[in-house]
Amino acid sequence: MSGEMVQKSDFIRQIIQEDRQNGKRGGRVQTRFPPEPNGFLHIGHAKSICLNFGLGRDFDGPCFLRFDDTNPATEEEIFIRSIQEDVKWLGFDWGVNLRYASDYFEQIYQGAEKLITLGKAFVCDLSSDQMRELRGVPGTPGVNSPHRERSVEENLDLFRRMRAGEFADGSHTLRAKIDMASPNFNLRDPVLYRIKRDPHPRTGTTWVIYPMYDYAHALSDAIEGTTHSICTLEFEDHRPLYDWCLETLGFGERPQQIEFARLEVTYLLTSKRKLKELVETKVVSGWSDPRMPTLAGFRRRGVPPEALRDLCERVGVAKNAQSVEIELLDHCIRESLDSQAARVLVVQKPLRITLTNWPAEELRWIEAPLHPTKTEMGTRKMALARELVIEESDFMLEPAKKFFRLAPGKEVRLRYGPIIRCDEVEKNEAGEVVGLKCTFDPDSLDPSKEQRKVKGVIHWVARDHGVACEVRNYDRLFAAPNPANVEEGEDYRKNLNPKSLEVLTGLAEAHLGGVAEGVRLQFERMGYYVIEQSANGGGLIVNRTVTLRDSWAKEVAKD
Ligand code: ATP
Numbered sequence: 001m002s003g004e005m006v007q008k009s010d011f012i013r014q015i016i017q018e019d020r021q022n023g024k025r026g027g028r029v030q031t032r033f034p035p036e037p038n039g040f041l042h043i044g045h046a047k048s049i050c051l052n053f054g055l056g057r058d059f060d061g062p063c064f065l066r067f068d069d070t071n072p073a074t075e076e077e078i079f080i081r082s083i084q085e086d087v088k089w090l091g092f093d094w095g096v097n098l099r100y101a102s103d104y105f106e107q108i109y110q111g112a113e114k115l116i117t118l119g120k121a122f123v124c125d126l127s128s129d130q131m132r133e134l135r136g137v138p139g140t141p142g143v144n145s146p147h148r149e150r151s152v153e154e155n156l157d158l159f160r161r162m163r164a165g166e167f168a169d170g171s172h173t174l175r176a177k178i179d180m181a182s183p184n185f186n187l188r189d190p191v192l193y194r195i196k197r198d199p200h201p202r203t204g205t206t207w208v209i210y211p212m213y214d215y216a217h218a219l220s221d222a223i224e225g226t227t228h229s230i231c232t233l234e235f236e237d238h239r240p241l242y243d244w245c246l247e248t249l250g251f252g253e254r255p256q257q258i259e260f261a262r263l264e265v266t267y268l269l270t271s272k273r274k275l276k277e278l279v280e281t282k283v284v285s286g287w288s289d290p291r292m293p294t295l296a297g298f299r300r301r302g303v304p305p306e307a308l309r310d311l312c313e314r315v316g317v318a319k320n321a322q323s324v325e326i327e328l329l330d331h332c333i334r335e336s337l338d339s340q341a342a343r344v345l346v347v348q349k350p351l352r353i354t355l356t357n358w359p360a361e362e363l364r365w366i367e368a369p370l371h372p373t374k375t376e377m378g379t380r381k382m383a384l385a386r387e388l389v390i391e392e393s394d395f396m397l398e399p400a401k402k403f404f405r406l407a408p409g410k411e412v413r414l415r416y417g418p419i420i421r422c423d424e425v426e427k428n429e430a431g432e433v434v435g436l437k438c439t440f441d442p443d444s445l446d447p448s449k450e451q452r453k454v455k456g457v458i459h460w461v462a463r464d465h466g467v468a469c470e471v472r473n474y475d476r477l478f479a480a481p482n483p484a485n486v487e488e489g490e491d492y493r494k495n496l497n498p499k500s501l502e503v504l505t506g507l508a509e510a511h512l513g514g515v516a517e518g519v520r521l522q523f524e525r526m527g528y529y530v531i532e533q534s535a536n537g538g539g540l541i542v543n544r545t546v547t548l549r550d551s552w553a554k555e556v557a558k559d
């Protein structure tokens with residue numbers, strides 16, 4: 001047990017600690033993260049991963065990665081691969097404990113035969129519509145299936161023939177015999193098995209019957225030796241069925257199901273179904289589009305995994321629904337990037353500058369630190385020459401009050417470079433500013449001279465010594481804090497942010513010619529970015545991870 005655990009206590013850790021004190025299950029702790037391989041993992045899953053693997057770490061027990069692959073119609077190999085990649089990226093390791101519910105299909109099937117033998121399950125010929133009709137409504141008991149009283153022999157025979165493929169899809173089901181009058185609908189003779197001829201990503205066409213989620217999940221937990229089966233609150237009503245399956249089958253040391261609140265983050269969707277829809281309708285470029293709240297999307301956007309772990313840690317584990325402000329996520333991202341990202345200069349919307357008093361052929365290399373405090377990160381060399389570019393928005397023809405950057409007759413300092421003064425503005429025929437003629441102050445480049453202070457410091461790049469850079473400024477995919485919240489008949493996609501991506505062609509300082517894909521950087525004054533494609537890997541492309549401050553509130557106000 002690590003010291004960390006003692007400090008952080010939540011209701012789940014308390015339950016586990018009590019269990020251990022009471023010697024329950026020999027003090028053993030075993031958890032699992034059980035995704036259904038029908039999509040990519042999202043930020044909500046990160047919470048479940050951190051919780052389950054965190055419990056394993058803190059209580060020194062294994063945490064399994066188990067694919068709940070019981071619905072071949074929606075499950076795909078690509079999701080199985082992406083989920084493993086994402087769990088690892090988030091920083092967790094299941095070691096040898098990788099399992100699939102399908103590993104247990106035979107045992108799960110044998111469990112079903114046992115339920116039949118015990119008189120606790122029967123084969124039902126009702127269609128799903130008929131079944132729904134007989135299920136009843138809240139407050140009114142349902143009606144027993146006409147097939148409920150079949151003999152054990154007949155049930156066994158029919159169930160075996162279901163397995164053997166004698167019946168059409170949907171024609172028969174195996175149902176638990178519990179209580180059609182139960183106020184809990186999950187106990188009104190729920191379906192345990194259905195016939196489905198979809199090939200399975202792992203078992204191929206071996207099976208034509210598949211166990212339902214609730215039944216398969218309970219059995220997989222028990223077979224595997226899970227001690228604490230942690231799941232989200234919507235499964236609270238399923239717990240009686242979970243317990244019924246394991247009690248009826250006589251599992252000795254039963255896992256305990258514990259529910260916690262899902263993680264929801266404002267402006268982000270955590271519904272796999274909707275995320276899938278965004279991918280399929282090409283609203284985004286794929287599951288790993290940097291605007292997606294998927295782990296693959298965060299990774300491509302340059303979000304460090306520790307920022308997500310930090311968020312999950314801060315949010316903690318609760319029993320009540322929790323919606324977290326996206327600002328907290330952004331804060332975690334900035335905090336983790338601040339210490340690790342090198343600072344560089346990139347001009348996104350270049351405006352040409354000519355230093356008229358700089359000799360045309362002179363090129364000087366200025367050495368500048370890559371991080372303001374972490375000297376161990378080293379330095380890089382920046383080219384300084386007669387032709388430069390600055391950010392278009394750092395110049396104003398008629399400067400507003402408190403605009404301390406460049407304007408006719410005004411001075412600014414170039415970051416790590418000289419102080420320059422704007423002497424002349426060049427315009428095109430349309431009257432637009434296309435370039436500035438400036439002079440630099442030689443003393444401001446001479447470290448032996450006392451340096452004057454000017455109010456503005458701006459970033460810049462030497463025009464002929466920079467690297468062309470495609471800048472992809474990603475913003476929130478949705479413009480509404482609760483994107484899924486729409487009036488009846490409305491589509492949540494009306495909440496999409498029409499400006500979630502801006503693509504610019506900028507100029508990066510020479511240093512970026514040699515930075516590899518995946519490296520996270522701060523573009524001074526602009527934001528944190530990650531290299532999507534390196535300069536020598538086909539041309540420099542960068543993705544914005546997050547702005548430096550919360551520019552969102554300001555931008556909305558401007559619109
Ligand atoms: P589906 O509707 O496809 O079942 P799901 O989000 O429940 O979607 P699973 O693959 O079943 O997806 O989830 C794996 C695990 O992650 C489950 O234990 C589930 O409870 C947990 N989980 C899913 N969404 C969240 C969330 N928003 N917050 C915390 N845990 C979550």
Ligand code: MG
Nearest residue numbers: 034035036213
């Ligand atoms: Mg689920």
